[in-house]
Amino acid sequence: MTEAELDELRRLRRARDRMDREYARPLDVPALARTALMSTAHFSRRFREVYGETPYSYLMTRRVERAAALLRRGDMSVTEVCFEVGCTSLGSFSARFTQIMGEPPSAYRARDHRELQVVPGCQVMVLTRPRKRPRAAARASAAPGGSSRNREAAVGAPA
Amino acid sequence: MTVSVSAVHILVDDPHAALPFYRDALGLTVRHEVSRDGFTWISLASERQPEIQIVLSQPHAGRSQADGDALAALLAKGELRPLHFACEDLDATFERIAATPGVEVLQEPAEQPWGARDAAVRDPAGNFLRIEQA
Secondary structure (H helix, E strand, O other): OOHHHHHHHHHHHHHHHHHHHHOOOOOOHHHHHHHOOOOHHHHHHHHHHHHOOOHHHHHHHHHHHHHHHHHHHOOOOHHHHHHHOOOOOHHHHHHHHHHHHOOOHHHHHHOOOHHHHHOOHHHHHHHOOOOOOOHHHHHHHOOOOOOHHHHHHHHOOOO | OOOOOOEEEEEOOOHHHHHHHHHHHOOOEEEEEEEEOOEEEEEEEEOOEEEEEEEEEOOOOOOOHHHHHHHHHHHHOOOOOOEEEEEOOHHHHHHHHHOOOOOEEEEEEEEOOOOOEEEEEEOOOOOEEEEEEO
């Protein structure tokens, strides 16, 4: 592993950290590529190779994760949550949320989330974090009898 | 019979370059330094927990090239496990950390929904650290 290869990984990490930190702002892939000091095309390709999903997919997953946390609180409407996490289109937000979480944001908001109350607060973030997973693992947990959380995650796997 | 933690290991690409962060900003005290085969190990400790050694070492130290490469890549891309520290004065500690060259601030001191007040940074090597108000 050369120093240049490690430096490229560090620059990709900075772009990913920026998404974690600034997801609520109007980020786009060219701006993230500039953070990584790369061309947009090279950045998108290398990010996908290193982290297993495209930068846009990572950003939307992060937004959906934060949206789910806000919806569980129950004191914000779906529209408010959509804008709060940096999405500008309610339609594309709802579609992406449904794809990743396995149910529309309105249904998720209305559902009982008390089962999470037994989990220490800082672990809820980890437990509910949607994550791209290998297709085989997603298929396995999509089998009947899998937990609801696994079914939700499986829906988010690439078709 | 009781069991306690005696040492924890932190991977950094250059233990000497990590000292401004771990020694000067976090305030840990350097205990030992060992160099062998081109690698360096530095152990530090907190005044509050002098029995726990915090050991800085390099990804390739004592490992095959392939395993060292794998760990170095995980460190660089930010996928090693997070480290958690607690301190008595989060704001003062954070100020020192944020002024340390190479540190990347991920979250300024803030109240968390789970009740803690904490901040999050990457050390100059890329490790994720959460620092909580004790």
